[in-house]
Amino acid sequence: MTTATQHSPERDSPGSGSTSSVDTCPLCGGVDFELLYPSTLFKKREAASQYNCTSHGLGIHPDIFQCRACSMVFNEAAPGAIDVAGEYEQVEDPEYLEQRESRRLTFNRELDEIEVVHSVGDLLDVGCYTGFFLECARERGWNVSGVEPSRWAAEYGRDKLGIDIFNGPIERYDLDRDFDVVTMWDVLEHVPNPVEVLRLLRSRVRPDGLLVFATHNLDTAVARVLGKHFPLFMEMHTVHFNNRTMQMLLEQTGFRLDKKHNQMRAVRLGYLISRLRRFGAAPEKIASTLIRMLSLDDRIVWTGLVGVETYFVRPV
Ligand SMILES: [Zn+2]
Numbered sequence: 001m002t003t004a005t006q007h008s009p010e011r012d013s014p015g016s017g018s019t020s021s022v023d024t025c026p027l028c029g030g031v032d033f034e035l036l037y038p039s040t041l042f043k044k045r046e047a048a049s050q051y052n053c054t055s056h057g058l059g060i061h062p063d064i065f066q067c068r069a070c071s072m073v074f075n076e077a078a079p080g081a082i083d084v085a086g087e088y089e090q091v092e093d094p095e096y097l098e099q100r101e102s103r104r105l106t107f108n109r110e111l112d113e114i115e116v117v118h119s120v121g122d123l124l125d126v127g128c129y130t131g132f133f134l135e136c137a138r139e140r141g142w143n144v145s146g147v148e149p150s151r152w153a154a155e156y157g158r159d160k161l162g163i164d165i166f167n168g169p170i171e172r173y174d175l176d177r178d179f180d181v182v183t184m185w186d187v188l189e190h191v192p193n194p195v196e197v198l199r200l201l202r203s204r205v206r207p208d209g210l211l212v213f214a215t216h217n218l219d220t221a222v223a224r225v226l227g228k229h230f231p232l233f234m235e236m237h238t239v240h241f242n243n244r245t246m247q248m249l250l251e252q253t254g255f256r257l258d259k260k261h262n263q264m265r266a267v268r269l270g271y272l273i274s275r276l277r278r279f280g281a282a283p284e285k286i287a288s289t290l291i292r293m294l295s296l297d298d299r300i301v302w303t304g305l306v307g308v309e310t311y312f313v314r315p316v
Contacts, residue, residue, distance in 0.1 A: 265304070
């Protein structure tokens, strides 16, 4: 841990896309922060490519602070102020399409778990991206809808997969609809206003329904061991929960934890190797040449213990 300093970071306006100064903890509203991990940004932030699902900005982040009152950990907004909503609108990520098969394996595994605790019904996926999860759910009989800020991804899901996807932020989605199950995969850590977002989702989940989301947890073994080197500290990940702050978030927003599990993720070996890029060009080149020689590029491997957990929560 670094020297304690009191600091009030400048942060983006929650979900609005405009920038304004917010100097309170995104969870408890406290104003007393400690610098937990100093910035690792060493070059000017690249634009929208940082916000791709396949972004290589692992481990590259601005100053990370921790609230002294509630222990919430969060990023300081980068100099030049990130227009979060604006950035996501512009995201295009053709590389993601190559991961369809592996993403489908991961999503079907999660649907197996969801269907243990809830029967098939109306499902909304928030931040559905190209709609691969919804495609899997529809095949299993769910009545599916999605919300996605990226224009490119929403159009792909609508045009290529024929899925009902609203292009825009959840705040602007049809207020009259509610659902048996609402899902949110790898989204919570991106939003600067998690309390607001979960309250909004609470109003969309039916009383006997379920909210299911995946996000990283700083209390997992990998995050604890790696500390400041935990790769999911990234510029686009604005908030980082631990067990305590997740519990607080759920209590504040009218949910209770039903169960959670360490998320297992199917990944193409070739893709996994490409993530070595952050350690330099040479290790990636050696590893990728090797797996190509062995024809293992398309081999699917299951990865766990990356610090991401799936939470199943119910309205209180
Ligand atoms: Zn706090």
